[in-house]
Amino acid sequence: MTGSAANPLSILIIGGGPDGWLTALAAHQAVAGLPGASVRIVHEEGPVCAPALSAPPDLRMLHGRLGLNDGDILARTGGAARLGRLFSGWRGDGQPDFIQPHGAIGANWGPLHFHQQVAAHGPGTDDYANYALAAQAIKQARFAPPSPNPRDFLSTLDFGFHLDCAAYTALLRDTARQRGIEACPGRVTAIETDETGLAGVTLDKSRYLKADLYIDATGPEMKLAAAINAACEDWSDDTPFLFEATRLETPRSPLTPATRIIADPAGWHMAIALPDATVTRRFTATADDGDTARLTPGRLRTPWSGNCLAIGGAACRPDPLADADLPLLARTLLRLPGLLPTGPDMRAEADVHNRAFTRESDAARDFSALVLGSQTRSEPVWRACRDAAPSDRLAHATALFKARGRLATREHDIYRPGDWVTAWLGLGVKPRRHDPLADRLDPAVASARLTQIRTLAEQTAAAMPDHQAALSRLKAGVPPA
Amino acid sequence: MSDNKVDHILIIGGGTAGWMCAAALSHRLPTGRVRIELVESEAIGTVGVGESTIPHIRHFNASLGIDEADFMARTHATYKLAIEFRDWGRIGDSYMHPFGAFGVPGAAVDFHHDWLRSGGETALGPIDDYSLPIAMARGQRFARPASDPRDLASTYAYAFQFDAAAYARYLRDFAEARGVIRTEGRVTDVQVDGETGHVRNVSLESGQRIEADLFIDCSGFRGLITEQALATGYEDWSHWLPCDRAIALPSAATGELPPYTRATALEAGWAWRIPLQHRVGNGHVYASAFMDDERAETLLRDQLEGEALAEPNRLRFLAGKRKRQWNRNCVAIGLSSGFLEPLESTSIHLIQSAIGHLLDLFPTGEWDPAEADEFNRVMDQEYARIRDFLILHYKATQRDDTEFWRHCREMDIPDSLAGKIEHFRERGLIADYEHGVFLKPSWQAVFLGQHITPQRLDPRAVNAAAGIRPLAAELTRIATAMPGHAEVLSAHARAAAD
Numbered sequence: 014m015t016g017s018a019a020n021p022l023s024i025l026i027i028g029g030g031p032d033g034w035l036t037a038l039a040a041h042q043a044v045a046g047l048p049g050a051s052v053r054i055v056h057e058e059g060p061v062c063a064p065a066l067s068a069p070p071d072l073r074m075l076h077g078r079l080g081l082n083d084g085d086i087l088a089r090t091g092g093a094a095r096l097g098r099l100f101s102g103w104r105g106d107g108q109p110d111f112i113q114p115h116g117a118i119g120a121n122w123g124p125l126h127f128h129q130q131v132a133a134h135g136p137g138t139d140d141y142a143n144y145a146l147a148a149q150a151i152k153q154a155r156f157a158p159p160s161p162n163p164r165d166f167l168s169t170l171d172f173g174f175h176l177d178c179a180a181y182t183a184l185l186r187d188t189a190r191q192r193g194i195e196a197c198p199g200r201v202t203a204i205e206t207d208e209t210g211l212a213g214v215t216l217d218k219s220r221y222l223k224a225d226l227y228i229d230a231t232g233p234e235m236k237l238a239a240a241i242n243a244a245c246e247d248w249s250d251d252t253p254f255l256f257e258a259t260r261l262e263t264p265r266s267p268l269t270p271a272t273r274i275i276a277d278p279a280g281w282h283m284a285i286a287l288p289d290a291t292v293t294r295r296f297t298a299t300a301d302d303g304d305t306a307r308l309t310p311g312r313l314r315t316p317w318s319g320n321c322l323a324i325g326g327a328a329c330r331p332d333p334l335a336d337a338d339l340p341l342l343a344r345t346l347l348r349l350p351g352l353l354p355t356g357p358d359m360r361a362e363a364d365v366h367n368r369a370f371t372r373e374s375d376a377a378r379d380f381s382a383l384v385l386g387s388q389t390r391s392e393p394v395w396r397a398c399r400d401a402a403p404s405d406r407l408a409h410a411t412a413l414f415k416a417r418g419r420l421a422t423r424e425h426d427i428y429r430p431g432d433w434v435t436a437w438l439g440l441g442v443k444p445r446r447h448d449p450l451a452d453r454l455d456p457a458v459a460s461a462r463l464t465q466i467r468t469l470a471e472q473t474a475a476a477m478p479d480h481q482a483a484l485s486r487l488k489a490g491v492p493p494a
Numbered sequence: 495m496s497d498n499k500v501d502h503i504l505i506i507g508g509g510t511a512g513w514m515c516a517a518a519l520s521h522r523l524p525t526g527r528v529r530i531e532l533v534e535s536e537a538i539g540t541v542g543v544g545e546s547t548i549p550h551i552r553h554f555n556a557s558l559g560i561d562e563a564d565f566m567a568r569t570h571a572t573y574k575l576a577i578e579f580r581d582w583g584r585i586g587d588s589y590m591h592p593f594g595a596f597g598v599p600g601a602a603v604d605f606h607h608d609w610l611r612s613g614g615e616t617a618l619g620p621i622d623d624y625s626l627p628i629a630m631a632r633g634q635r636f637a638r639p640a641s642d643p644r645d646l647a648s649t650y651a652y653a654f655q656f657d658a659a660a661y662a663r664y665l666r667d668f669a670e671a672r673g674v675i676r677t678e679g680r681v682t683d684v685q686v687d688g689e690t691g692h693v694r695n696v697s698l699e700s701g702q703r704i705e706a707d708l709f710i711d712c713s714g715f716r717g718l719i720t721e722q723a724l725a726t727g728y729e730d731w732s733h734w735l736p737c738d739r740a741i742a743l744p745s746a747a748t749g750e751l752p753p754y755t756r757a758t759a760l761e762a763g764w765a766w767r768i769p770l771q772h773r774v775g776n777g778h779v780y781a782s783a784f785m786d787d788e789r790a791e792t793l794l795r796d797q798l799e800g801e802a803l804a805e806p807n808r809l810r811f812l813a814g815k816r817k818r819q820w821n822r823n824c825v826a827i828g829l830s831s832g833f834l835e836p837l838e839s840t841s842i843h844l845i846q847s848a849i850g851h852l853l854d855l856f857p858t859g860e861w862d863p864a865e866a867d868e869f870n871r872v873m874d875q876e877y878a879r880i881r882d883f884l885i886l887h888y889k890a891t892q893r894d895d896t897e898f899w900r901h902c903r904e905m906d907i908p909d910s911l912a913g914k915i916e917h918f919r920e921r922g923l924i925a926d927y928e929h930g931v932f933l934k935p936s937w938q939a940v941f942l943g944q945h946i947t948p949q950r951l952d953p954r955a956v957n958a959a960a961g962i963r964p965l966a967a968e969l970t971r972i973a974t975a976m977p978g979h980a981e982v983l984s985a986h987a988r989a990a991a992d
Contacts, residue, residue: 022953043954044953046954047953047954050953124854350602350954351923351952352923353952353953353954354953355921355950355951355952355953356950358920358950360920361916361917361920361921361923361950362921362923364913364916364917365917365923365925368913368925369925409864409867409868409871412862412863412864412867413864413865413867413868415864416858416860416862416864416865417858417862417865419854419855419865419868421868421871422868422871422872422929424927424928424929425928445860445862446858446860449856449858450853450854450856452524453522453524
């Protein structure tokens with residue numbers, strides 16, 4: 014039996030981007046303690062990802078699990094903190110920008126979500142996100158790591174990252190090497206299959222590698238998965254903005270600790286602010302300059318098939334608006350230790366993963382559909398976005414939110430409730446009325462509590478160091494103030 | 495708020511479901527603005543088979559501010575830590591489904607992998623030996639769980655076994671003290687608005703007519719409003735759960751006070767034994783296609799440990815659920831919403847869950863269909879998950895001594911359950927639900943207790959019999975140091991009497 018000492022488990026990862034290296038670290042940690050088990054990664058040289066990554070706090074959760082230090086990562090890779098996303102230009106009626114902050118937004122009262130309290134006892138739902146410390150910090154371009162002390166308001170903060178992809182990849186690669194993970198540079202030139210799935214891969218026409226479990230981290234190319242299992246769902250009809258162009262711009266000051274998501278007449282772009290440059294990824298409906306790549310949104314029907322697990326962009330390519338690549342990867346990797354194979358038959362492991370992954374990626378698809386379907390721009394290409402029929406699940410969730418601001422329960426969601434609420438409210442989808450539960454709060458008490466939270470958020474943010482200064486301090490090895 | 499408020503609620507039926515609704519609604523809705531009325535008839539008996547509960551009931555009681563000692567004294571309640579299943583996988587078997595985890599808290603690998611890798615029952619004894627609530631149940635001990643999650647004494651929860659009729663009376667006092675108006679009478683007519691399809695009012699035998707904005711149908715199996723007036727329809731699950739009758743028969747207390755319920759599989763169904771302070775609740779759930787009523791009664795009487803205290807109470811039902819639990823302005827709660835046999839003591843839980851979701855989604859008065867859709871979606875999921883867990887007990891059997899058990903072994907099961915069984919049989923995997931009553935330890939107990947053994951184990955599981963074995967003795971030691979169940983109950987009775 015594979016997995017026993019006599020025939021130890023071997024895992025082979027193909028793909029050298031952050032996805033591949035994070036997977037190598039996760040797999041190595043999962044098999045620690047299995048006698049003789051091995052994890053090997055084959056990485057191709059050359060560009061493996063966009064110049065910059067914008068990652069929500071899910072990546073931080075994964076770092077924590079893998080024993081990676083966030084301050085260290087920011088300092089060593091020249092990265093920046095991300096406290097949320099800042100949306101501009103999504104409202105045709107000239108309504109202002111809106112923020113989707115990380116960390117807590119106020120505090121729920123039993124099943125009564127915080128935005129209901131703001132609607133019933135505060136200044137109205139437009140103000141909802143402003144109760145989050147992250148939103149105030151974004152406005153003031155400030156950053157400090159969250160406090161571990163739950164009595165400190167700073168403990169309500171959470172953050173993600175803006176990362177220089179090459180530097181981050183190098184850091185992950187160095188960490189993998191320090192941990193003794195075998196890494197071989199090379200290109201897969203041939204893939205051999207048999208009735209159970211993959212039988213082996215040839216590197217550079219010379220070296221032949223075999224493993225029990227193959228992990229495809231080759232992104233949209235799906236090198237391994239395509240050899241055995243190419244049944245894909247194509248999501249290209251979900252959005253007209255399928256052409257991507259990436260640009261480097263000079264850094265902006267102050268350094269915004271948020272990813273800006275900006276819509277314009279012909280498409281949209283995200284701006285990822287790093288201390289040394291701002292990277293923009295622009296998405297349009299036509300390839301207007303030479304340097305564009307075409308997106309291939311969609312997913313594999315069974316990302317784990319036979320002895321091959323596809324992860325990251327090989328498993329699913331959600332619309333970049335969904336902000337879902339790293340959350341999907343993080344969940345896959347957190348699940349992996351409990352699903353280690355024990356032999357050639359991995360159907361049970363695969364089925365458990367595939368069921369969960371389907372629900373998680375459904376959430377991603379619904380989220381981008383929500384944004385594209387609810388924006389109110391007037392250009393024909395944007396108007397056409399609103400004609401797409403939402404999934405039943407999204408239609409129900411939206412109807413319930415409109416009826417009373419309530420969130421439909423959803424299993425395997427990759428978003429926090431506040432992410433859905435800020436998107437709806439920010440795009441002008443408003444509940445017709447607040448939840449009657451909110452009327453059970455004493456108005457004076459509730460309103461005083463709202464003022465208190467708002468004040469705490471503003472004051473705590475004002476006391477945080479400037480984002481740029483905080484990063485410089487981290488780089489210099491000075492502990493946070 | 496808009497003008498079309500929901501400020502008059504009529505609850506039809508005053509059994510456990512009706513009075514639980516009345517108590518919770520009167521406690522949680524703004525008093526003075528909402529009028530809550532309950533119609534019940536002394537002439538119509540209540541079913542009250544739900545005498546055994548699961549730990550969630552404590553949240554319900556706590557949300558009403560009910561004092562545990564007082565409630566237990568008034569309902570003759572005992573504590574409950576587990577259910578013992580006898581003769582399910584094979585005749586002669588016995589295993590416990592505990593309200594708590596197996597093994598030590600916080601382990602990276604689920605305990606059954608380590609237990610099996612280390613030799614399983616042969617080397618380590620039954621997995622039941624590695625659960626604190628089971629050790630407590632066997633030793634008839636009780637204490638409340640510790641609060642530190644690293645402490646072994648924190649690894650369990652508890653529920654109650656009580657007299658459901660006494661519980662309904664207890665909640666009636668609670669609800670009436672909070673302004674709920676009780677009207678004695680039989681409903682003879684229900685008026686439905688031809689345009690909206692909403693129920694407008696009900697008429698009683700006395701001629702009295704009661705209007706309401708929201709009707710809560712707690713009228714039992716027949717579904718006086720939801721079915722008889724609104725023709726909601728019923729989803730029949732009897733092809734998966736063929737038992738369709740029950741006989742209930744209380745017997746005299748035996749002097750023992752086991753803090754657990756017993757479910758013994760018989761020829762074409764199963765018998766419950768629920769020990770209360772003053773008597774023992776017994777019943778036999780069976781499939782009429784496989785057994786006649788007379789034989790069913792004989793088998794039940796054979797199970798009694800004390801003398802019978804009443805005439806047998808006979809019930810008929812059909813496993814399944816109402817197609818829409820919330821239809822128009824009527825929410826069905828209790829047996830009017832569906833029926834799942836009390837094998838895992840879920841009847842009261844389903845009532846509690848429906849009340850909780852109704853309060854969370856309390857209608858705004860605009861009757862937006864999204865509200866009912868969400869309620870129905872959540873309750874459908876709750877029903878389907880309990881259903882699957884119940885079917886598992888019948889499907890995972892090696893019994894072939896009767897036509898009934900041969901039928902159960904061979905029957906088709908829902909895909910959702912087939913997947914779960916396959917994942918466990920293949921690789922010992924139990925995928926966690928994010929929402930659902932029965933979590934990992936429950937599935938572990940039933941899978942292993944009914945001989946579904948994983949063919950492959952987590953490769954991280956270690957063969958460490960010498961390291962695991964002392965845990966059994968440690969759990970027994972912790973349980974033995976706790977006070978006896980009977981002593982704890984007497985202390986409660988003294989406290990309640992003061």
